[in-house]
Amino acid sequence: MESRTLYAASILFFFFLYLSGSSAMQHGKKTKRQPCKHLKLFFHDIIYNGENAENATSSIVAAPEGANRTILAAQNHFGNVVVFDDPITLDNNLHSIPVGRAQGMYIYDKKDTFCSWLGFTFVLNSTDHQGTINFIGADPLLMKTRDISVVGGTGDFAMARGIATLMTDAYEGEVYFRLRVDIKLYECW
Amino acid sequence: MESRTLYAASILFFFFLYLSGSSAMQHGKKTKRQPCKHLKLFFHDIIYNGENAENATSSIVAAPEGANRTILAAQNHFGNVVVFDDPITLDNNLHSIPVGRAQGMYIYDKKDTFCSWLGFTFVLNSTDHQGTINFIGADPLLMKTRDISVVGGTGDFAMARGIATLMTDAYEGEVYFRLRVDIKLYECW
């Protein structure tokens, strides 16, 4: 009798051990470092320079005293605010069919090196993804990789949080650049 | 004897089943989709147009080359940055007693349609709510409803996260608009 009771108790024991364990796996931030979603996307920025109105996807809208809004400011563009609406593609080809738009602004915020501050949204609209991902963070442009925060999302990305790694994939004069964005979401619905 | 022991074990079993279940309800993001707080508020934006200094609650502060700061820019206002301090009300009446202020900025960020990018804070100060709610996101104005992210909060909304649905409740020329904001918080303290 005793052995049968202990056997039942043992089953209970391991059952709850399993429950507790899986609970810790799900919720314990210490143990869960695998992204729940992972996207690799590119976006393309063509800045207005007074001559490319038709193709331009971004525009300087603010500048410090002494600077204008068709030429990026001296001192590493410190003080320029740029508003953008850039196509997002699955590969590095500007002419691929866009899967969405990157919309928001960047601010050049350092005098002694190229560095910007970003606030923007990926508005994705494709068969794979419908929804938005919101980003903010510092972007020290000359570093090979830069991490910014995914601070929220909507639609397919509702309540998302994570980290996005930016890489400059191309930089042509002061008119075109292409960023590769490696988005790792660690909180998903 | 055995039956009594198994009876005790069964009680334990269901007790822990209950604990585990409620734990999953509380923490499992898959199962918990009910907002922990839900607010419906309106805010009212009166943009400065050179003649309404007394009533205006917002002002164009940046514009692309060729545009000025009293008339919204051509091409769907692309490139305009607007700073605002708008009254928040419980109903759709501009003259109701405000329960707080919506403070921040919006940026018109598309040439081919009306679309803006928002970064702002609800500073609530009423008998019901004391605290702030921070929002960012894309706002494609012509859609009936648009979702943005609640990325944080303070005071009564400490550590809040969620999703806010914006609806244009009124739009009068290019001087006044009223947004209805349906705030669903899914993370609360």
Added chain:
Amino acid sequence: MESRTLYAASILFFFFLYLSGSSAMQHGKKTKRQPCKHLKLFFHDIIYNGENAENATSSIVAAPEGANRTILAAQNHFGNVVVFDDPITLDNNLHSIPVGRAQGMYIYDKKDTFCSWLGFTFVLNSTDHQGTINFIGADPLLMKTRDISVVGGTGDFAMARGIATLMTDAYEGEVYFRLRVDIKLYECW
């Protein structure tokens, strides 16, 4: 026999009670209000006024109609957008060795009092901390303490969330101010 079995069951009972309890402590937002990280830092802002180009760490880049970009606007600077790259120090001395830079923007967003809206990043680069902390929120400058949101982080502060309390530690004319920032992170990796 019965007593031994009940004894075993009791051990199980308290073992799982302990597991459930610690789980609630770890995950239940109601009970866990101790920050997982706590930093106290200062940052220093020297605004460009047309004469201090060498020392200035920030610059007015946008202003409402009628205002310029070397003198802060009338009406409590409503509508001024300032881009900054400010040194962060461990104490209140501007000349201490910086442990990082505060980069981003502030926007004066009220006509009837001093108030700003902040979007910025702490880029920390010292032996103690390597990583970034991203902030947004409203900053009613005349209040003794103001709370804003930590909405994300990278590096040592990966996935951080929390609340930062700002205190004006010094304010000299309209050229220099120093903020004390008390950062309490409630979500850490």
